[in-house]
Amino acid sequence: MSWLQQVLEQGIFAVTAEAGPPKGPDIxxxxxKCAQLKGAADAVNITDNQTAIVRMSSFASCLVARECxxxxxxxxxxxxxxxxxxxxxxxGACALGIQNILCLTGDHQSLGNHPQAKNVYxxxxxxxxxxxxxxxxxxxxxxxxxxxxxxxxxxxxxENPFADPLEFRALRLAKKFAAGAQFxxxxxxxxxxxxxxxMEEVRKLGLHQKGSILxxxxxxxxxxxxxxxxxxxPGVVIPDVLVRRMEKAADPKAEGVQxxxxxxxxxxxxxxxxxxxxxxxxxxxxVPEIVRRSGLYPRPIKSEVTSP
Amino acid sequence: MIIGERKxxxxxxxxxxxxxKILVLGCGTCVTVCLSGGExxxxxxxxxxxxxKYQASDYTVERQCEPEFIRPLDYRLKExxxxxxxxxxxxxxxxxxRYPRTPVFPGLNTTFLGMPVEQGRWEERxxxxxxxxxxxxxxxCPVTRCAKSLxxxxxGGSKDGKCEVKPDRDCAxxxxxxxxxxxxxxxxxxxxxxxxxxxxxxxxGHRKMIREDMLL
Ligand code: SF4
Ligand code: SF4
Numbered sequence: 001m002s003w004l005q006q007v008l009e010q011g012i013f014a015v016t017a018e019a020g021p022p023k024g025p026d027i028x029x030x031x032x033k034c035a036q037l038k039g040a041a042d043a044v045n046i047t048d049n050q051t052a053i054v055r056m057s058s059f060a061s062c063l064v065a066r067e068c069x070x071x072x073x074x075x076x077x078x079x080x081x082x083x084x085x086x087x088x089x090x091x092g093a094c095a096l097g098i099q100n101i102l103c104l105t106g107d108h109q110s111l112g113n114h115p116q117a118k119n120v121y122x123x124x125x126x127x128x129x130x131x132x133x134x135x136x137x138x139x140x141x142x143x144x145x146x147x148x149x150x151x152x153x154x155x156x157x158x159e160n161p162f163a164d165p166l167e168f169r170a171l172r173l174a175k176k177f178a179a180g181a182q183f184x185x186x187x188x189x190x191x192x193x194x195x196x197x198x199m200e201e202v203r204k205l206g207l208h209q210k211g212s213i214l215x216x217x218x219x220x221x222x223x224x225x226x227x228x229x230x231x232x233x234p235g236v237v238i239p240d241v242l243v244r245r246m247e248k249a250a251d252p253k254a255e256g257v258q259x260x261x262x263x264x265x266x267x268x269x270x271x272x273x274x275x276x277x278x279x280x281x282x283x284x285x286x287v288p289e290i291v292r293r294s295g296l297y298p299r300p301i302k303s304e305v306t307s308p
Numbered sequence: 309m310i311i312g313e314r315k316x317x318x319x320x321x322x323x324x325x326x327x328x329k330i331l332v333l334g335c336g337t338c339v340t341v342c343l344s345g346g347e348x349x350x351x352x353x354x355x356x357x358x359x360x361k362y363q364a365s366d367y368t369v370e371r372q373c374e375p376e377f378i379r380p381l382d383y384r385l386k387e388x389x390x391x392x393x394x395x396x397x398x399x400x401x402x403x404x405x406r407y408p409r410t411p412v413f414p415g416l417n418t419t420f421l422g423m424p425v426e427q428g429r430w431e432e433r434x435x436x437x438x439x440x441x442x443x444x445x446x447x448x449c450p451v452t453r454c455a456k457s458l459x460x461x462x463x464g465g466s467k468d469g470k471c472e473v474k475p476d477r478d479c480a481x482x483x484x485x486x487x488x489x490x491x492x493x494x495x496x497x498x499x500x501x502x503x504x505x506x507x508x509x510x511x512x513g514h515r516k517m518i519r520e521d522m523l524l
Contacts, residue, residue: 235472
């Protein structure tokens with residue numbers, strides 16, 4: 001069983017972080033990020049060509065992370081691979097001991113650095129979850145053919161409580177759990193009001209008991225970065241008061257961390273939130289401080305070594 | 309209908325190269341209706357070519373995509389070095405098949421199957437996937453109109469009813485949600501749609517249709 005799953009099943013408020021692979025073959029980049037995150041997070045998401053920009057593969061980077069003693073969450077998007085390639089890579093990842101997979105559809109390539117590329121989108125994230133669950137629990141490929149061997153994997157998905165149509169968002173979460181998601185990492189929370197309302201809907205539907213919900217947070221370094229996210233990043237909702245607060249701050253970096261810590265404190269109070277997912281993009285070194293100041297340190301220690 | 313857009317004149321001139329006797333051939337069906345390749349456009353392009361010192365003539369057939377309609381062109385084709393077809397890609401190929409010795413150049417970029425949504429604006433509606441499931445989505449096709457062809461609900465980037473990929477385009481899933489809500493059928497969206505069978509689509513290879521009862 002993956003360590004992340006164990007932490008969540010023990011009812012411990014979980015912490016996950018995120019590390020993006022390098023735009024090149026230098027694995028030192030991953031080692032450095034892992035060294036910064038080790039001990040601060042129970043597992044670390046390794047992104048899959050995030051924002052449709054070519055990077056080292058999530059699969060390879062996950063193996064590096066494991067060598068560094070960090071438990072990876074391998075992100076897989078359906079943008080670039082069809083069901084044949086996804087199942088094949090899933091088997092490879094499981095065989096090499098990757099135990100957490102996050103199923104995503106992925107950012108459209110026209111927003112990335114190869115907008116001329118052909119996309120795949122053979123299946124969507126919900127169908128991806130369903131397919132991996134079928135392989136794990138029923139030992140069947142997507143086409144129904146029998147498969148041999150045991151798979152031990154913890155399946156997750158993303159969800160965005162802030163995107164339109166807002167009324168559909170909790171129902172979409174229900175679909176993800178029904179398709180096989182065991183944990184959910186949400187889009188970054190800046191607007192606690194919308195998030196709290198979404199969680200109310202989630203609880204009304206009893207979804208917080210169907211799996212673990214980890215709320216996403218992003219520490220921002222400046223008002224400019226925040227404004228950029230507000231205007232340019234699809235699916236992120238940022239209240240104006242927050243932008244003004246960052247604008248007025250004498251030390252914006254410190255204020256960004258403070259906002260993040262305060263958000264986590266609020267999230268901890270919301271019934272049904274089982275952990276936080278800290279996405280410190282290109283600022284991994286700040287994660288230990290955020291974890292410490294949010295009262296989430298030290299992290300539980302692995303009783304057994306899971307590396308082969 | 310099939311929508312096409314006229315290629316830029318510069319590109320057309322490059323295609324023609326140093327050939328002088330050109331027939332600009334319009335098509336009287338879809339591309340006439342979407343104002344890209346009908347009689348009027350063929351005449352305009354031919355006169356433009358004449359200004360540029362080509363011996364360009366024009367003609368328009370009702371449907372370039374049907375052999376019967378292009379057969380009467382035989383004598384005209386004898387007199388030209390190349391044809392510039394203003395039909396969709398189907399029409400271009402029908403001509404190329406019938407006149408294998410004559411270079412046929414596409415004057416349009418065939419873009420999509422769609423319809424006019426307002427004066428001067430056409431939008432894509434169908435990707436010809438070979439297994440229509442549009443009824444599951446209240447009559448809005450997510451295969452074609454959602455940039456990611458999502459079958460189980462909107463992505464995380466839908467905003468104010470617009471698509472994250474093309475902000476001047478409606479998010480298909482907002483339309484689907486609104487329509488099904490209007491019909492009191494939101495529960496239809498809770499059903500998990502299985503992976504689509506793409507084998508009847510172009511992904512399954514070049515397609516054909518046979519009507520046994522019509523075969524001679
Ligand atoms: S489901 Fe297929 S056939 Fe039906 S409208 Fe969409 S693309 Fe066209
Ligand atoms: S915004 Fe809507 S139409 Fe665009 S990719 Fe997302 S779900 Fe599809």
